[in-house]
Amino acid sequence: MTTYVLGIDGGTESLRARVFDLSGRSLGDHAAPYATDFPAPGHAEQDPEAWWAAAGIATRGAIVSSGVDPADIAALACDTTSCTVVALDVAGTPVRPCLLWMDVRGHRQAADVLATGDPALRINGGGAGPVSPEWMLPKALWIKQHQPDVWARAAKVGEYQDFLTLRMTGRWVASLNNMTMRWHYQTRHGGWPDALLAQIDLSDLRDRWPAEFAAPGEVIGPLTREAAVHLGLPQTCQVVQGGADAFIGMIGLGVTQPGDLALITGSSHLQLGVAMRETHAGGVWGTYADCVYPRRHIIEGGQTSTGSVIAWYKRNFAPDTAYEDLNAAAAALPPGAEGLLAVDHFQGNRTPHTDALARGAVTGLTLKHTSAHVYRALIEGICFGTRSIISAFGGAFEARRIVVAGGAVNAPFWLQTHADTLGLPLEVTEQPEAPCLGAAILAAVGAGAYPDIDAGCAAMVRTSRVIVPDMDAHAAYAPIFDRYQAAFGALKKLRE
Template identity: 80%
Template sequence: MTGTHVIGIDGGTEGLRARVFDLTGRSLGDHSAPYETDFPAPGRAEQDPDAWWRACGEAVRGAVAASGVDTGSIAALACDTTSCTVVALDEDGAPLRPCLLWMDVRAHEEAADILATGDPALRVNGAGAGPLSPEWMLPKALWIKRNQPDILARATKVGEYQDFLTFRLTGRWCASLNNLTMRWHYQTQHGGWPDSLLARLDLSDLREKWPSDIAAPGEVVGPLTPAAADHLGLSTGVQVVQGGADAFIGMIGLGVTQPGDLALITGSSHLQLGIAAGETHAAGVWGTYADCVYPGRPVIEGGQTSTGSIIAWFKRNFAPGTPYDDLNAAAAALPPGAEGLLAVDHFQGNRTPHTDALARGAITGLTLKHSPAHVYRALIEGVCLGTRAIVDAFGDAFEAKRIVVAGGATNAPFWLQIHADTLGLPLEITEQPEAPCLGSAILAAYGAGAFDSIDAGCAAMVRTARVIEPDMDAHAAYAPIYDRYRTAYHALKEVRE
């Protein structure tokens, strides 16, 4: 490996951040550059891909300046980006329209039509039972075909944010195996490209526009082009290594590498990404995605639509002047179960394990004894019990042995403790909070030859900061509460219907 430093680039929803790392995982300098999101209609969200490129140049130059390292010491870079953020480009890679951002759900009818085909490629969507999110590649591409056929006809390249950035950096139209397997219905164990599904949708011509080159995370795509090197303020000797979708590359940045390891990514919503023991497809889970992050280790996926957003909703509406520290202290004084209060966390529907968009939240068991502290604790417990329900739904394919947490909950000890207690497992918190950036940096270092494997890169560059141990007495107390939580969904569905 030529050089002693690497750059991790994280293309997020609000902006792009770059970080310079040494080979021990120490962040030496970072810089972020924002870009705007346009919401042209309800359910729609778009960005200008050229704004990503401008932000990439600004962020990389700023991070290198902040780090103080010589540009000659930078061996490689890798990127992670939002997914599935779909772009339509001309031959030169110029955007023909704004992207359809990952959160854009205009293609809900297309998603339903695709699921109705029953094609075998849909096995990754709850074993064919769904859901198929309108956020994914095929629904968005089908929406463009139906509503803007001239755009699709003119496009010679249809891909993702990841592919756009890779093309601008290297001049190579190359997709990440990560994105393909988990959002494009590409399956390494079942024939690769979803040709039969494309044919059913009259989208066979899309294959000609998708990248024909595929690189797995950690594979070298190529060196920076002279134009890209000038834009970033780097040399053309810097190698561009393939990354992928932000949350999945975050698994690497958390050191989640072995079967039984789970990345619990928290924030306004929760995402559960585990390394499964083998291939499985079942109702209530997404995946497994073969070779998605690591060769030969399938990834299983679950998610909660509303988590931190529920707590923010409660504080905003019912405790606007009360600091979180005070809310946590009052709730911590209460026993598990909040003295009979139970909350169901489906405020914006349920993603997994019920895959029910019409599911709704509930607070049951209210008495005149209960206070805001009871409600606050019950809401947190409802979120944590929802996480346990997802882990249980993974079944025999995934036995949780190790859980590593990233995101907003890492700054909330009370919330972390209830997660540990409901799961009955310890939770690890790593030193580097920017897990996607670090994951990209590890891939860059591996691709540049600093490590023999991605695993070795994780061992060298990821460190545990602290461990939250479960209170097993509390775990036992949660057993009957968990049973009530699981029953509540079905009871509420009967009332709704």
């Protein structure tokens, strides 16, 4: 019998299931969408029952697409959006729609969490913050304070990940991945954040959180009979713990060793690195101990607006020009766009400055400059932002290998500019759906096909191409990057 595994990616707009063989080859996939409601400014909600319905549709569709006998699927694992908070009754039925990851109604509660100064906040810029309203504690506190009747009925409070695990196995088990990076659980410094919870009158959250947890790659158990029927899988299929989509995407990119970095691109950028040691410093998030791999630390940075800046430019200033033409015109110009400098803080800065009021800028304009110059400057500014974050990681992280996923892998000019500004090669893998593949690798480990995640990555992740930096361009960018670094302080003075 040939063994196959299933990776399930619960995203913001849909749930996708993908069947893989043990070499990491994708055999078939299917996606099922669900709706998001925005009942008020800053609010974003989804119906958890819609996730479960989508899981049945997507899983069955992926199996049909793959042509695989469902009896040969040994295990599955899920990745999901992180900080998507669910409240369930004793029976596991939602008592309200979830608070989706992008929901920021708990901004005042986030300020209250930060004001405690609790040692558990070391993962938030070394204690300086911020605590994002997207995270678990602000959202749970908002429910308790604003919907006490819902809170009274909520016997279980967890995440999208935990809801799927409960529906699949009947067990209420948290992911160590989410706990360490968004719940303030500390594997090396005291475990559960009981003192922090007490200071914000949220001690009763502990009774609602899962009492059990499992690290990524650990087996939770087989499917229940009802779940097996719903998903079209054998009851013998093992459910293996996953975690947050971007972090499980690190596994799907083969980012496993100290000095490895996942550069996840899209409307925003996320930088996730395997650190050399534990560190907690201003301007970065983490490090998170044992978050993805045992005995390793993950460091996190992020840019709020990247691909969204380029989409803004095209929408407003070049709606009838193809991206290929924009990129070709920009690539014909020299590094530095002949004196133009762009700052990418169109929606504030997440790291390393952590300033929601920071704003974008284009400076150095002359009558010589064209739309191609502006476009190139915007791309370069985004790439400088990535370099700024990696520089802010400090001595705890030395970038030795960078693997890219997301929209930028389809834009050669953008990839080359990233490589040139960093002065480092970039790798692109064969499988673009890194979170799905990461979940499949975890499933393969849980099924016993590989002894650990490292071995699973070695067998199932392959590099398809390498973008080599132009070191002459890198040298030309050095003084321009210094100007970019100075621009944040100069622009801040203008709004003080």
